[in-house]
Amino acid sequence: MPKLPTAGSSVTIYDVAAAAGVSIKTVSRVLNREPNVKPGTRQMVMAAAAKLQYRPNVSARSLAGSRSYLLGLLFDNPSRAYVSELQFGALHCCRQEGYHLLVEAIDSTAGDVVQSVEAMLQTLKIDGLILTPPVCDLPDVLEMLDRSSTPYVRIAPEHDAARAARVNMDDRLAAYQMTELLLGLGHRDIGFIKGHPDHGAAHLRFEGYLDALRDHGAPVRPERISQGYFSFKSGVESAEALLGDDDRPTAIFASNDEMALGIMSVASRRGLVIPQQLSIAGFDDSPSAKVVWPQLTTVRQPVVEMARAAAEMLIFRATRSEDGAAASRLLDFEIIARESTAALTVV
Amino acid sequence: MPKLPTAGSSVTIYDVAAAAGVSIKTVSRVLNREPNVKPGTRQMVMAAAAKLQYRPNVSARSLAGSRSYLLGLLFDNPSRAYVSELQFGALHCCRQEGYHLLVEAIDSTAGDVVQSVEAMLQTLKIDGLILTPPVCDLPDVLEMLDRSSTPYVRIAPEHDAARAARVNMDDRLAAYQMTELLLGLGHRDIGFIKGHPDHGAAHLRFEGYLDALRDHGAPVRPERISQGYFSFKSGVESAEALLGDDDRPTAIFASNDEMALGIMSVASRRGLVIPQQLSIAGFDDSPSAKVVWPQLTTVRQPVVEMARAAAEMLIFRATRSEDGAAASRLLDFEIIARESTAALTVV
DNA sequence: CTGAAAGCGCTTACAG
DNA sequence: CTGAAAGCGCTTACAG
Numbered sequence: 001m002p003k004l005p006t007a008g009s010s011v012t013i014y015d016v017a018a019a020a021g022v023s024i025k026t027v028s029r030v031l032n033r034e035p036n037v038k039p040g041t042r043q044m045v046m047a048a049a050a051k052l053q054y055r056p057n058v059s060a061r062s063l064a065g066s067r068s069y070l071l072g073l074l075f076d077n078p079s080r081a082y083v084s085e086l087q088f089g090a091l092h093c094c095r096q097e098g099y100h101l102l103v104e105a106i107d108s109t110a111g112d113v114v115q116s117v118e119a120m121l122q123t124l125k126i127d128g129l130i131l132t133p134p135v136c137d138l139p140d141v142l143e144m145l146d147r148s149s150t151p152y153v154r155i156a157p158e159h160d161a162a163r164a165a166r167v168n169m170d171d172r173l174a175a176y177q178m179t180e181l182l183l184g185l186g187h188r189d190i191g192f193i194k195g196h197p198d199h200g201a202a203h204l205r206f207e208g209y210l211d212a213l214r215d216h217g218a219p220v221r222p223e224r225i226s227q228g229y230f231s232f233k234s235g236v237e238s239a240e241a242l243l244g245d246d247d248r249p250t251a252i253f254a255s256n257d258e259m260a261l262g263i264m265s266v267a268s269r270r271g272l273v274i275p276q277q278l279s280i281a282g283f284d285d286s287p288s289a290k291v292v293w294p295q296l297t298t299v300r301q302p303v304v305e306m307a308r309a310a311a312e313m314l315i316f317r318a319t320r321s322e323d324g325a326a327a328s329r330l331l332d333f334e335i336i337a338r339e340s341t342a343a344l345t346v347v
Numbered sequence: 348m349p350k351l352p353t354a355g356s357s358v359t360i361y362d363v364a365a366a367a368g369v370s371i372k373t374v375s376r377v378l379n380r381e382p383n384v385k386p387g388t389r390q391m392v393m394a395a396a397a398k399l400q401y402r403p404n405v406s407a408r409s410l411a412g413s414r415s416y417l418l419g420l421l422f423d424n425p426s427r428a429y430v431s432e433l434q435f436g437a438l439h440c441c442r443q444e445g446y447h448l449l450v451e452a453i454d455s456t457a458g459d460v461v462q463s464v465e466a467m468l469q470t471l472k473i474d475g476l477i478l479t480p481p482v483c484d485l486p487d488v489l490e491m492l493d494r495s496s497t498p499y500v501r502i503a504p505e506h507d508a509a510r511a512a513r514v515n516m517d518d519r520l521a522a523y524q525m526t527e528l529l530l531g532l533g534h535r536d537i538g539f540i541k542g543h544p545d546h547g548a549a550h551l552r553f554e555g556y557l558d559a560l561r562d563h564g565a566p567v568r569p570e571r572i573s574q575g576y577f578s579f580k581s582g583v584e585s586a587e588a589l590l591g592d593d594d595r596p597t598a599i600f601a602s603n604d605e606m607a608l609g610i611m612s613v614a615s616r617r618g619l620v621i622p623q624q625l626s627i628a629g630f631d632d633s634p635s636a637k638v639v640w641p642q643l644t645t646v647r648q649p650v651v652e653m654a655r656a657a658a659e660m661l662i663f664r665a666t667r668s669e670d671g672a673a674a675s676r677l678l679d680f681e682i683i684a685r686e687s688t689a690a691l692t693v694v
Numbered sequence: 695c696t697g698a699a700a701g702c703g704c705t706t707a708c709a710g
Numbered sequence: 711c712t713g714a715a716a717g718c719g720c721t722t723a724c725a726g
Contacts, residue, residue, distance in 0.1 A: 080431035
């Protein structure tokens with residue numbers, strides 16, 4: 001009688017070996033898809049493992065071998081939705097490959113970031129780390145990871161992009177195209193709210209806006225540009241500055257949705273009708289974008305796909321290409337035109 | 348010279364033992380806060396461990412002992428923000444106690460939920476599981492966990508509450524008080540949008556609404572009650588039903604924020620001024636609640652605190668009280684009156 | 695109050 | 711193509 005798994009007692013590699021009539025080393029070979037196993041033997045082992053519902057013990061594997069089957073996701077991002085999407089993408093890939101995902105919240109403003117990440121790595125042996133903005137741009141953390149040769153992939157890094165493996169979308173191009181959309185609607189006086197300077201994407205989006213204006217011969221007016229911080233509050237404050245008096249832009253492009261919603265709130269309070277009197281565009285396609293009225297025109301980021309790609313790179317140990325250069329993947333965005341933008345009405 | 352940690356080579360319990368001049372067993376005792384260690388010895392070991400920056404290896408501990416220092420969070424919730432908050436709370440507690448958090452996305456409608464959770468537990472040895480709605484109400488999963496004696500804590504379970512450890516807030520009372528808030532503003536004709544019937548909280552919130560109306564002698568009118576599913580879309584549909592013609596309620600209480608935002612969207616389209624012509628209340632205090640205009644009156648759930656409490660129960664192995672009953676914690680909510688509700692205007 | 699021995703369940707490096 | 715031995719870094723159960 002084969003031993004069936006019961007609570008408490010678990011099936012080990014020895015049970016499988018005994019059931020298949022081979023040594024544990026051979027079972028190990030089959031499970032790890034190593035070469036040099038006779039097809040017949042492989043079959044027997046697979047059958048025994050399936051019958052016994054054998055699950056390799058991750059701790060034992062991790063302790064004995066070079067893989068832990070654990071990936072870590074480091075985040076410190078005010079946008080809960082963004083982080084959730086990332087996790088979802090990473091989890092999808094992990095599950096498929098028998099990996100598990102460990103999450104770790106980082107306070108990137110704290111002085112002991114490096115130490116706490118290092119402590120985690122020393123205690124846990126992780127096969128790879130996914131770094132999300134703004135953690136992916138903390139030089140001290142990157143340096144420590146390089147020093148300890150921990151594989152990692154950066155999601156949408158700003159600085160020093162070629163330094164290590166990364167997954168990106170073209171923030172500059174997306175902002176460029178969104179600005180073109182507004183220009184195409186007849187707007188020439190387009191305000192802009194910049195994002196948090198610590199986030200790399202903020203600068204790229206601003207560049208895209210500037211480039212599009214210049215390429216289309218539209219004026220760049222400093223008084224139409226406001227510094228925001230990716231928060232709703234900073235959107236409100238920027239909107240109050242930009243919509244201060246009668247001299248206001250006909251459209252505003254905020255470099256994320258939160259801030260765009262801040263503009264919307266201010267505009268509503270002041271009785272400005274959107275989009276007839278003011279077009280508003282955001283960036284992110286956050287859940288809120290569909291929830292407000294009018295629904296927000298924005299850019300969909302391939303967040304889930306980016307995280308999945310990052311997890312894949314780590315699991316398949318493909319963070320470097322053959323010539324030693326850091327691997328990178330560029331994923332597609334999508335411009336989503338909804339109701340908050342409209343053709344310029346001739347006054 | 349003490350051996351300092353370098354990349355690749357890691358400090359083990361043997362290094363600490365050697366540095367402190369004791370056996371590894373004594374180091375183990377100190378690290379695990381076991382009794383029967385001479386204070387002086389304890390000091391020496393602590394000093395050696397600190398100097399060497401020793402970090403116990405989780406895999407080794409897990410393999411040899413009864414603790415894995417790993418907690419799991421199972422979720423399958425459409426609300427990304429809710430899940431993120433939960434994680435945040437759990438992470439906070441984990442970090443403090445030297446634990447780590449593993450997340451696992453569940454598809455609770457799939458047929459193999461039990462198998463996939465079981466597989467995870469067999470491969471990973473986890474000290475405890477946090478189950479979030481609606482995973483916490485899947486009977487098959489609970490049964491499997493009981494069978495394998497896996498400790499777990501349910502967050503806001505609906506069914507069979509006393510079955511296992513849980514963390515709750517009083518959804519019924521919160522809905523009761525929110526309804527009272529509307530009644531206190533002079534509203535007598537208050538609509539209600541029910542939540543997804545699979546979520547326990549949905550029923551409790553509905554009860555609270557009914558009880559408050561009855562206790563205050565306000566009429567309960569079936570045509571003012573609509574079945575929603577916690578989604579924005581279902582809020583829109585319910586609003587369209589409730590605001591169908593001139594005979595409409597003066598206030599609507601939606602059992603979550605998403606649906607309340609759906610009402611708001613419909614009302615705006617129809618030119619109904621909020622809150623002057625229609626008061627709207629939600630439930631959750633989701634990020635969107637502050638982002639819309641007017642800002643939403645809602646109930647703040649202690650989500651972060653609930654997850655933290657759940658993690659604590661698991662880490663301190665306090666899922667059962669001394670008499671064997673399942674432990675439970677009830678946390679406080681908060682009614683947050685914002686701008687979407689106002690006193691009834693006499694027509 | 696302290697330690698020597700065994701063992702958790704695997705993989706590695708080696709031998710054949 | 712297959713296996714016996716050693717060892718990963720700890721905790722457990724036992725002895726003193």
